[in-house]
Amino acid sequence: MATAEPKREAKPLLELAGISMSFGGLVVIDGLDLVVNEHEIVSVIGPNGAGKTTLFNLITGIYSPTAGEIRLDGESLVGLPPHKIAQRGAARTFQTLRLFLNMTVIENVMASQYGQTKVGIARAMLRTPGMRREEREIRGRAEEKLSFFGERLMGYRWDQPAYSLSYANRRRLEIARAMATEPRILLLDEPAAGMNPTETHEITQLIGKLRDEAGHTILVIEHDMHVVEGISDRVVALDHGVKIAEGTFEAVATNPRVVEAYLGASATVTR
Amino acid sequence: MSDQSNTPVPEPDAEQTRIGVDSWVAESEDRQARKRGFFGPAARGWDASPDPVKLFLFIAVAGTIPFWMSEGDLFVYGLFTVLYATLGLGLNVVVGFAGLLDLGYVAYFGIGAYGYALVSSDHYGIHWPTLASLPAVMVFTGLVGLLLGLTSRRLVGDYFAIVTLFFLQAFLVFTNTANPVIAGVGLTGGSSGIGNLDPLEFFGYSLTSVKQQYYFFLIVLCLATAGLYFANRSRTGRAWRALREDPLAAEVMSIPVNRLKRLAIVIGAALAGLCGGIFAAIQTAVTSSNFTLNVLIFIFAVVILGGMGSIAGPILGAIVINVSFQFLQPQNDHPDIKRWLFYGAIILFIALMKPWYRAVVVLVGTVAFGFAVHAIVSATTAASWTSGTVADSGSPSVAKVIAHWVVIPNQALHGGFATYAYIGLVVLVCVVRSVTGWWRTLVLIPTLYMIAVVWENVLAPNPAVTAEILFGVLLIVIMTARPQGLIGTARVEIV
Numbered sequence: 001m002a003t004a005e006p007k008r009e010a011k012p013l014l015e016l017a018g019i020s021m022s023f024g025g026l027v028v029i030d031g032l033d034l035v036v037n038e039h040e041i042v043s044v045i046g047p048n049g050a051g052k053t054t055l056f057n058l059i060t061g062i063y064s065p066t067a068g069e070i071r072l073d074g075e076s077l078v079g080l081p082p083h084k085i086a087q088r089g090a091a092r093t094f095q096t097l098r099l100f101l102n103m104t105v106i107e108n109v110m111a112s113q114y115g116q117t118k119v120g121i122a123r124a125m126l127r128t129p130g131m132r133r134e135e136r137e138i139r140g141r142a143e144e145k146l147s148f149f150g151e152r153l154m155g156y157r158w159d160q161p162a163y164s165l166s167y168a169n170r171r172r173l174e175i176a177r178a179m180a181t182e183p184r185i186l187l188l189d190e191p192a193a194g195m196n197p198t199e200t201h202e203i204t205q206l207i208g209k210l211r212d213e214a215g216h217t218i219l220v221i222e223h224d225m226h227v228v229e230g231i232s233d234r235v236v237a238l239d240h241g242v243k244i245a246e247g248t249f250e251a252v253a254t255n256p257r258v259v260e261a262y263l264g265a266s267a268t269v270t271r
Numbered sequence: 272m273s274d275q276s277n278t279p280v281p282e283p284d285a286e287q288t289r290i291g292v293d294s295w296v297a298e299s300e301d302r303q304a305r306k307r308g309f310f311g312p313a314a315r316g317w318d319a320s321p322d323p324v325k326l327f328l329f330i331a332v333a334g335t336i337p338f339w340m341s342e343g344d345l346f347v348y349g350l351f352t353v354l355y356a357t358l359g360l361g362l363n364v365v366v367g368f369a370g371l372l373d374l375g376y377v378a379y380f381g382i383g384a385y386g387y388a389l390v391s392s393d394h395y396g397i398h399w400p401t402l403a404s405l406p407a408v409m410v411f412t413g414l415v416g417l418l419l420g421l422t423s424r425r426l427v428g429d430y431f432a433i434v435t436l437f438f439l440q441a442f443l444v445f446t447n448t449a450n451p452v453i454a455g456v457g458l459t460g461g462s463s464g465i466g467n468l469d470p471l472e473f474f475g476y477s478l479t480s481v482k483q484q485y486y487f488f489l490i491v492l493c494l495a496t497a498g499l500y501f502a503n504r505s506r507t508g509r510a511w512r513a514l515r516e517d518p519l520a521a522e523v524m525s526i527p528v529n530r531l532k533r534l535a536i537v538i539g540a541a542l543a544g545l546c547g548g549i550f551a552a553i554q555t556a557v558t559s560s561n562f563t564l565n566v567l568i569f570i571f572a573v574v575i576l577g578g579m580g581s582i583a584g585p586i587l588g589a590i591v592i593n594v595s596f597q598f599l600q601p602q603n604d605h606p607d608i609k610r611w612l613f614y615g616a617i618i619l620f621i622a623l624m625k626p627w628y629r630a631v632v633v634l635v636g637t638v639a640f641g642f643a644v645h646a647i648v649s650a651t652t653a654a655s656w657t658s659g660t661v662a663d664s665g666s667p668s669v670a671k672v673i674a675h676w677v678v679i680p681n682q683a684l685h686g687g688f689a690t691y692a693y694i695g696l697v698v699l700v701c702v703v704r705s706v707t708g709w710w711r712t713l714v715l716i717p718t719l720y721m722i723a724v725v726w727e728n729v730l731a732p733n734p735a736v737t738a739e740i741l742f743g744v745l746l747i748v749i750m751t752a753r754p755q756g757l758i759g760t761a762r763v764e765i766v
Contacts, residue, residue: 060523086525098520100513102762110506111513115525117506121534124505125498131505138506163763181525 010037013217014059014090014185019068021054021241028054029241031068036185041211041218043228045252046238047261052221053095055238056187059219060092061085073184087115089184093174095193095221099162106158108173109142112180145176148214149206168199175206179214186210188220192227204230225253237261325583326496333489337482346481352593353488354550359573359585360495361542366571367580368508369535370515371423374567375435378442379412379540381562383547385446386411388465388557394456401471405548412544413537420536424529427518439567447559464558471552484553491549492586495542500582502538511535512580569596576749578759587757591749599741601734609737610669613726617719629712636716641676644720648678655681662732677727689728696721 014036021029028051036042044052057063059070061082070077077085091112100108117138119131146153149172157165162173171191178186191207192200204227210216222228228235228249235252237245239261245252252258320328336349358380365373386408390399399407422434446459459465471478471487478484502508514521514528522528551557569592577588599609621637624630649657659679661670673679680688699718703711730737755761 062519062523081527082522083525083527086523091525092523094520098517100516100520101764102516102760103509103512107509107512111509111521111526112524114506114510114513114527119506121502121505121507121538124502124507127501135505161763177524 013038015071017069019065040233043232043235044221050238051241091178091181091183092187095189097170101163104159108177109180110138112177145179186216186218192224207231342481347597350485356586356589357492357546358570361539362574363585365539368511372432373435374432375438377562377567378439379543380547382412383408383544384551384557387548387551391469394465408548409541409545413541416537416540420533423532466556468555578756599738637719641720692724696725
């Protein structure tokens, strides 16, 4: 199945077993099984409305599945509120960007560290030494995450409001914000959407770096097949909430069912 | 020309980013806004000074007020400003930081006041020391806030506002009408409330004079300011702002949104309860009429006008709103002051007209038009048409000039004349709005005169109503000039 040479023994990190999701009578995900191993980059592809973003919403707890089981490192995530899931180690970005627009760039990355920090409101009001130490650590981690993006999000940009960033930089900031929750698995929802070829190339390299240097396991939704080809250890194709193909990029991209899902059935079949 | 000015715009994705370029663009709107307007220089100076300096400046100014102000003035201008500033700070946590529209906020203020009254008066014969009663009141109102905050889990936006507003009304009905009999005494004293409360007392010193109470309340305000300032800059403060920006994204980014909402409500409620306790002790009595919707609107105006989400905003808002409100009250003002403000505003309006000669034409025209109309009316009609008296006149000479300029009929004709003058003004304003150019300038002359007629005949004789109208106009003007509040920053919703 997967051809990327396993650097270490493949240990499943995220396991989805038979999850289904329906809104009223509309079945969006239907009995989906998916395993993401540690240190793996898995791409989810599929035409619009295939249920890709719903899949992310299920993993991060925005919806609860109508059936099935989601486990992160063996522990069930079903029924947990989203912030608990984030604390367990699943962080995501949004396809439609959802930054804290009126906060500064660095505040965005500091805010998402809430789950791993402890100092309460009373100590904050008194500004105790422990609080100040933790505050320094939060800022240090935020700077570290932002420096991951090289020149793009450095220096003078830290104290700018997030709304002043360019579209591509907002996407980068979303990734930095998700990284700051110290996730085991990073869920990227169309990281290259709306980017030009240079930026798309950059994001492809960045996703590789996220795995190799930052050590994140990555599940990514992407429409740009160049990106998918460049990053994926494994590709999963969805259509109408059902997994129609899984394997290497070459295998999935040439799979007749995938071609059919994207382009429609050939003329001879429909007649 | 256009070719030359078309300097190459740097590619946003060029390999070397041009450091500083887009930050400059991002700030250009801010800079534009700062150059303009009356508040520009003040805002710039304020921004340049570090925060502790600002607090110190505020304490230095506020601390010297009792030395030159009379006790009566200190009570209405000083003490009430500090009260509203502290209440505004608390509401700012709920509305400004966490973005919850809590319309029941005044109820916490009231609960604090009644709570203090129950444990520090002859009502039940309980006399707790202040050092016990004030913290107890804070804890209790905080718990009530927690209880009400539980509804914020499911109710968002307008629905939370409705529930909290209902809570305030329920509180008012409970204290005013229900008044359950407990231990032989009505719990809240009904419409007459609870009287004869103990004064604030610390280590044997009673705070009985307005000066002492003012200083105590000022200390409370400064402590609350410092505490909330630090809280705002902590992880909790960031989480509040994050959930105000986007609750779903905040939740997904490991922030427990519901718990933080409740925390904001509890902190706001506890601070309001503390204010209530101090307020009750200063008034030495509580009645439910102290906690009506008017007070709620007043506190909201303090927060919104000052700048939601900023720490100094509610303090500045309280100063502007309370001082101007008290200043306009009939019992506090000085003779003629409102008339000067009124004519001052009209002259300012004329002076701001664009070509200067148009302003001169309107000014001279309005003055001449008035005297001409007055002369014609007094020559062609009975004396009763111009024999009315000028209301609320501080100086006789001013009254004399106005009596020869504005047509003021005597008592018998006054009622009907006032009505027609008012209708005439509305018609003239409509005409002004619908014509342009020099026609507008010409129609403006009788319109301005009619405004003066309406002022002298309708508004000046009713100072209480006029105070409310002027106060409303002031709020509208400030809100129009600074929609984001006096020192708030404009929020960007969608880019």
